[in-house]
Amino acid sequence: MQTATTHPGSGAAHADSHAHDHHEPSFLTKYIFSSDHKIIGIQYGLTSLLFLLLGFMLMLAMRQQLAYPNQPIPIVGGLLSKVLGNDMASQGVMQADLYNAFGAMHGTIMVFLAIVPLAFGAFGNYVTPLQIGAPDMAFPRLNMASYHFFFWGGVVMLASFFIPGGAAKSGWTSYSPLATVADLNNVINGQTLWLIGMVLLITSSLLGAVNFIATIIQLRAKGMTWMRLPFFVWAQFVTGFLLLLAFPPLEAAGLLQLSDNVLGTSFFLPTGLVYNGKQLDVSGGGSPLLWQHLFWFLAHPEVYVLILPAMGIVSEVIANNTRKPLWGYRSMVYAALAIGFLAFIVWAHHMYMTGMGTKIATFFQTTTMMISVPSVIILSALFISLWGGSIRFNTPMLFALSFLPMFGIGGLTGLPLGLNASDIYLHDSYYVIGHFHYVVAPGTIFGLFAGVYFWFPKITGRMMNEFWGKVHWFFSLIAMNLIFAPMFIQGIRGMSRRMYDGGATYFSVGVGADPGILWLNKFITHAAVLLAVAQIPFIINFVWSIWFGRKVDSDNPWQATTLDWQTPTPPPHGNFASTPVAHRGPYDYSVPGAKRDFTPQDQPN
Amino acid sequence: MEIPYAVKPRPDTGLYNAKVGIWLFLASEVMLFGAFFSTYILLRVQAPHGFWPDVALGWPHGLLNIPIGTFNTAVLITSSVTVVMAWIALKQNQFARFRKFMAVTVLCALGFLAIKTFEYREKFGHYVIQLNDGSRITGHLNVNGSSPLLWTLKDVEAAKLEALKVEVDIPNKFRFPVGHPIPEDIHKAHQAGEHHREREIKVSDISSLKAFIPSTHPFFAIYFTMTFLHGLHVFGGAMVLFYFGFIGSGMWKTDPERFTNRIEVGGLFWHFVDLVWIFLFPVVYLL
Ligand code: HEM
Numbered sequence: 001m002q003t004a005t006t007h008p009g010s011g012a013a014h015a016d017s018h019a020h021d022h023h024e025p026s027f028l029t030k031y032i033f034s035s036d037h038k039i040i041g042i043q044y045g046l047t048s049l050l051f052l053l054l055g056f057m058l059m060l061a062m063r064q065q066l067a068y069p070n071q072p073i074p075i076v077g078g079l080l081s082k083v084l085g086n087d088m089a090s091q092g093v094m095q096a097d098l099y100n101a102f103g104a105m106h107g108t109i110m111v112f113l114a115i116v117p118l119a120f121g122a123f124g125n126y127v128t129p130l131q132i133g134a135p136d137m138a139f140p141r142l143n144m145a146s147y148h149f150f151f152w153g154g155v156v157m158l159a160s161f162f163i164p165g166g167a168a169k170s171g172w173t174s175y176s177p178l179a180t181v182a183d184l185n186n187v188i189n190g191q192t193l194w195l196i197g198m199v200l201l202i203t204s205s206l207l208g209a210v211n212f213i214a215t216i217i218q219l220r221a222k223g224m225t226w227m228r229l230p231f232f233v234w235a236q237f238v239t240g241f242l243l244l245l246a247f248p249p250l251e252a253a254g255l256l257q258l259s260d261n262v263l264g265t266s267f268f269l270p271t272g273l274v275y276n277g278k279q280l281d282v283s284g285g286g287s288p289l290l291w292q293h294l295f296w297f298l299a300h301p302e303v304y305v306l307i308l309p310a311m312g313i314v315s316e317v318i319a320n321n322t323r324k325p326l327w328g329y330r331s332m333v334y335a336a337l338a339i340g341f342l343a344f345i346v347w348a349h350h351m352y353m354t355g356m357g358t359k360i361a362t363f364f365q366t367t368t369m370m371i372s373v374p375s376v377i378i379l380s381a382l383f384i385s386l387w388g389g390s391i392r393f394n395t396p397m398l399f400a401l402s403f404l405p406m407f408g409i410g411g412l413t414g415l416p417l418g419l420n421a422s423d424i425y426l427h428d429s430y431y432v433i434g435h436f437h438y439v440v441a442p443g444t445i446f447g448l449f450a451g452v453y454f455w456f457p458k459i460t461g462r463m464m465n466e467f468w469g470k471v472h473w474f475f476s477l478i479a480m481n482l483i484f485a486p487m488f489i490q491g492i493r494g495m496s497r498r499m500y501d502g503g504a505t506y507f508s509v510g511v512g513a514d515p516g517i518l519w520l521n522k523f524i525t526h527a528a529v530l531l532a533v534a535q536i537p538f539i540i541n542f543v544w545s546i547w548f549g550r551k552v553d554s555d556n557p558w559q560a561t562t563l564d565w566q567t568p569t570p571p572p573h574g575n576f577a578s579t580p581v582a583h584r585g586p587y588d589y590s591v592p593g594a595k596r597d598f599t600p601q602d603q604p605n
Numbered sequence: 606m607e608i609p610y611a612v613k614p615r616p617d618t619g620l621y622n623a624k625v626g627i628w629l630f631l632a633s634e635v636m637l638f639g640a641f642f643s644t645y646i647l648l649r650v651q652a653p654h655g656f657w658p659d660v661a662l663g664w665p666h667g668l669l670n671i672p673i674g675t676f677n678t679a680v681l682i683t684s685s686v687t688v689v690m691a692w693i694a695l696k697q698n699q700f701a702r703f704r705k706f707m708a709v710t711v712l713c714a715l716g717f718l719a720i721k722t723f724e725y726r727e728k729f730g731h732y733v734i735q736l737n738d739g740s741r742i743t744g745h746l747n748v749n750g751s752s753p754l755l756w757t758l759k760d761v762e763a764a765k766l767e768a769l770k771v772e773v774d775i776p777n778k779f780r781f782p783v784g785h786p787i788p789e790d791i792h793k794a795h796q797a798g799e800h801h802r803e804r805e806i807k808v809s810d811i812s813s814l815k816a817f818i819p820s821t822h823p824f825f826a827i828y829f830t831m832t833f834l835h836g837l838h839v840f841g842g843a844m845v846l847f848y849f850g851f852i853g854s855g856m857w858k859t860d861p862e863r864f865t866n867r868i869e870v871g872g873l874f875w876h877f878v879d880l881v882w883i884f885l886f887p888v889v890y891l892l
């Protein structure tokens with residue numbers, strides 16, 4: 001409905017600035033250097049979806065190598081040899097260095113360039129101001145800067161594939177001293193670019209976080225009290241604080257490691273470090289553990305950055321499609337706040353193997369068990385919300401519903417990793433890979449898919465195709481489980497992560513016979529191919545629907561209550577036709593005595 | 606379209622947007638410098654007992670110039686006071702007075718940086734020299750009357766010197782040698798109460814020569830990193846204050862309230878920069 005001819009975001013009070021606001025912006029200022037939160041949200045969304053695809057393609061190449069070690073990679077093998085050289089892919093066969101580089105970059109790209117920017121940058125930017133009834137973010141130009149830092153961070157990361165020595169190879173965790181010595185032949189190496197890229201990405205996140213929090217505190221519409229905020233906004237609010245406070249220590253750590261790599265300092269290099277049989281010419285006196293502390297101080301809160309926005313999206317979709325208020329909204333809000341607080345005191349559960357004392361291990365086990373409680377509260381509240389609802393099983397809802405058990409599996413399998421005794425056995429095995437992928441892949445990604453299908457009509461004015469959406473959902477759900485469930489078995493039977501031939505050498509010359517898990521490598525890889533195929537309907541549906549999808553028949557096609565749906569479609573610059581006022585809570589569905597089964601937040605009594 | 610509360614405070618929070626923004630930003634800065642201070646603590650706690658350079662990786666003490674550091678602290682605190690005075694002057698509608706205080710603030714910032722640069726330079730010309738017999742000395746080089754910066758053994762070889770003239774530091778009272786890493790005659794000179802001593806050292810006796818730079822010792826690594834990043838903050842803050850107070854001060858005529866807010870926000874950042882130094886100074890200079 002392109003009926004947005006009213007002056008954006010204004011009451012009569014702004015009529016005088018009318019003429020001033022209406023000069024046509026050029027393409028550059030409208031789409032590239034835009035300071036409108038919706039355009040920035042779309043920029044974030046498209047960029048991060050592309051990175052999501054890239055991260056997945058890297059993994060497909062790696063999975064091929066795991067299933068068929070030392071055989072040429074079909075289709076792209078020759079190209080990889082040509083572009084990256086024979087050191088990396090000799091006659092199309094993935095070498096250990098390339099596996100390591102792809103592995104590190106898969107993790108980095110997925111976390112920092114795909115999921116966070118999609119969940120926080122894209123959905124957060126587009127939806128948050130709409131849901132709180134604001135005309136834009138508090139600092140539109142910082143918002144623009146945030147995207148551009150992100151973009152250049154991504155460019156630096158991509159460029160690192162093509163420099164001599166290739167991209168960073170020391171895992172997404174970049175543990176020192178490995179990260180410093182991995183590529184001593186090249187002064188500017190993949191790790192250096194990784195660190196520069198990270199500093200740019202962190203800067204972007206910090207700008208975003210300041211902006212989001214300030215926006216939510218300051219720009220809530222009249223009547224939009226804290227307890228009337230949609231849960232999505234709360235999730236973004238807590239996410240903002242996690243980014244704001246957890247990222248700076250990693251920025252510090254990144255600068256220190258950069259200094260180790262470029263200036264020859266020894267922040268993370270122990271005394272007497274020997275590499276390749278030679279003592280390194282460094283002062284020593286540093287601490288590898290320090291890197292791990294600084295890294296995990298960010299990276300644990302980061303997992304909540306990955307999951308909270310998805311929980312927010314799922315909550316909106318579930319409330320909307322059960323046609324009933326969320327059960328336990330308040331406890332969900334307090335649970336999210338509790339997560340935000342506890343997330344800062346669990347980090348060392350990633351470091352049980354570093355020989356910490358039992359007292360410290362006990363502390364971190366305790367806090368880790370504590371933080372599972374609020375997650376369980378949120379998940380339970382969402383499950384209970386389904387009870388007695390007249391559920392509409394549309395595509396967003398199917399993804400949202402699948403999120404619940406998938407995140408459940410991811411969360412429950414995390415408990416043995418949080419307990420010192422069992423983690424010592426499971427640490428660094430495929431069990432860990434299975435665990436956190438259940439959280440971030442069928443968990444977060446399904447939440448994000450739900451969001452894409454849900455807000456697509458608001459953003460474009462057109463619906464995505466339901467049939468192909470359901471096909472996408474069905475095969476993705478099957479494939480995800482076929483990929484990640486067998487990893488638990490592999491891990492429990494002793495398969496380590498980060499092995500470039502999937503354990504073939506390890507089990508033949510290392511620890512003896514294959515304990516019956518190597519065939520699963522092939523199985524998983526085939527499932528990953530199925531997952532890839534299942535994304536084709538999504539990609540076509542997405543692109544097609546932008547131009548040819550069915551037009552929405554109203555501004556509020558899902559008949560939702562929150563303010564984001566009470567805007568023209570797509571929302572104009574300034575968002576609302578008239579300044580909105582909130583009169584009620586976010587989920588007034590099926591209010592007894594009301595004419596319709598939903599009562600928008602801005603509807604007066 | 607106008608963003609609400611960009612200038613006027615929002616009634617229920619009592620704050621305008623930029624003030625919320627700067628406080629949030631400062632919270633993240635606290636975490637950033639917090640990480641650096643934690644790094645300092647960890648490196649220092651795990652350093653071997655005894656003092657560098659007597660003990661190979663012991664923590665050094667007394668290498669920084671305390672009077673200069675104290676003076677610099679005073680300079681920075683002064684600027685923190687003047688930035689508040691500038692803001693008060695604006696509130697009282699006295700633009701000329703505001704200008705004066707802003708000028709003092711920015712000059713103090715530049716003075717601080719100049720002094721810091723001088724201190725850095727002094728470190729770059731100060732060397733630790735490892736001799737083949739296992740002893741270690743520190744001091745300044747004297748090559749034809751000048752004191753070269755950032756030399757390594759390669760530069761000595763390139764200069765085709767047979768022997769190096771070194772102004773050797775006599776270990777000060779904080780340091781107590783463990784074993785005998787200090788050459789015997791210097792030890793004697795120390796006991797005789799001398800402070801400086803020039804020696805000629807044969808280049809063939811030297812096994813390594815390094816200036817007091819980050820790669821020489823974790824103390825220098827963390828000292829330079831923290832003070833450099835703090836210096837960047839000083840520089841950035843001074844630029845912003847200069848822009849607000851001089852280049853962009855036309856806003857005082859068009860939008861005085863917003864202009865005053867700007868100065869307040871800039872001032873908050875400036876206090877933070879000052880505060881970091883107030884922690885940094887005792888930690889690296891005194892402790
Ligand atoms: C959806 C399809 C995905 C598949 C098939 C997949 C598969 C894998 C596999 C097999 C590994 C282990 C590689 C090894 O240890 O040798 C891995 C590592 C990893 N993945 Fe994924 N992944 C997927 C999505 C994601 C997503 C969405 C994220 C993040 C949010 C993610 C983050 C990571 C991280 C951080 C690592 C660890 C990298 C390292 O060892 O440093 N992955 N992935």
Ligand SMILES: [Cu+2]
Binds near residue numbers: 299300349350
């Ligand atoms: Cu964790």
